[in-house]
Amino acid sequence: MELVTGEFRNTLDDKGRLSLPAKLRAGLPENVLVVTQGMDSCLWLFTPERWNALSEQLFATTSLFHQQARIIQRRIIAPAQEVEIDKAGRIAIPQSLREYAGLSKDCVVLGITKRLEIWDAEAYRAWIDATEAEFAAASEALDIQNL
Amino acid sequence: MELVTGEFRNTLDDKGRLSLPAKLRAGLPENVLVVTQGMDSCLWLFTPERWNALSEQLFATTSLFHQQARIIQRRIIAPAQEVEIDKAGRIAIPQSLREYAGLSKDCVVLGITKRLEIWDAEAYRAWIDATEAEFAAASEALDIQNL
């Protein structure tokens, strides 16, 4: 039921298909996912159930006549598409999302318990490097006890 | 037939016709839509049912003796036209609306669950760029827990 974790490197083929690592697939309740634009030029993948919960929350607090609402709607909700996991364990990533994330051949797939992320491998490495200092600061600010 | 989202690039032909992406068409209850001027120089498309609900709400909460009401009525309600989806999945976009949205050959079609939007591709890119900072602020302000 819960999505699993792990960092994997897989390759996007010429037809825009990407294998989801078997270890991550094992944690999925069904063979359908919703993929959309995430933050930091990566793609987010949710189970349909989780996506519905998220998009309803986003709509519940917004009106099409408010600028901020339209920004959220167009950047988060509009790009979302359902994708089916084929018999070989792959998903076909829609072209607009491939472009957004700048996916070339080498991709990184992350399992983050409640969602998956897909990155261009090079972009991921760059992002990790770029946020090195911020990571140090953010972790200092955490207040996690008993661990 | 709940999820009608996705971002697609299609081309407007010389006759003013634009294909609606099959993935979006699949979520429509009938082959008629109402198209009108939206915000930010795009076109909004609703199902007739949803359009009726919207225009009724607009009338119910406004008076023709108030300047603001007349603005809304003339900008949103007046330009609205019904369009039919032809056998090839296209709609003919009325010329006045094409001009309003500045549509040239390359268009972007957005599915946003409760409505569709049609943009000139270049204008859409420009709008996304222009609202970059606002998006960052708006998303930081979102309070979505547990996801």
Add this chain to the structure above:
DNA sequence: CTTTTTCTCCCACTTTTTCCCACAATTCTC
């Protein structure tokens, strides 16, 4: 009333997507 333009309906071509199978590499099992 005739001519020209616009709009519709239909057909045809090209590209993209989908479905299926195959193969190599790795992992698992006994």
Add this chain to the structure above:
DNA sequence: GAGAATTGTGGGAAAAAGTGGGAGAAAAAG
């Protein structure tokens, strides 16, 4: 360690989607 199953990757063929254009009907213009 050898055989069997699983995983990741590639590709071919069929179907679907997107695009362009022609012929006739309707509308507008002269």
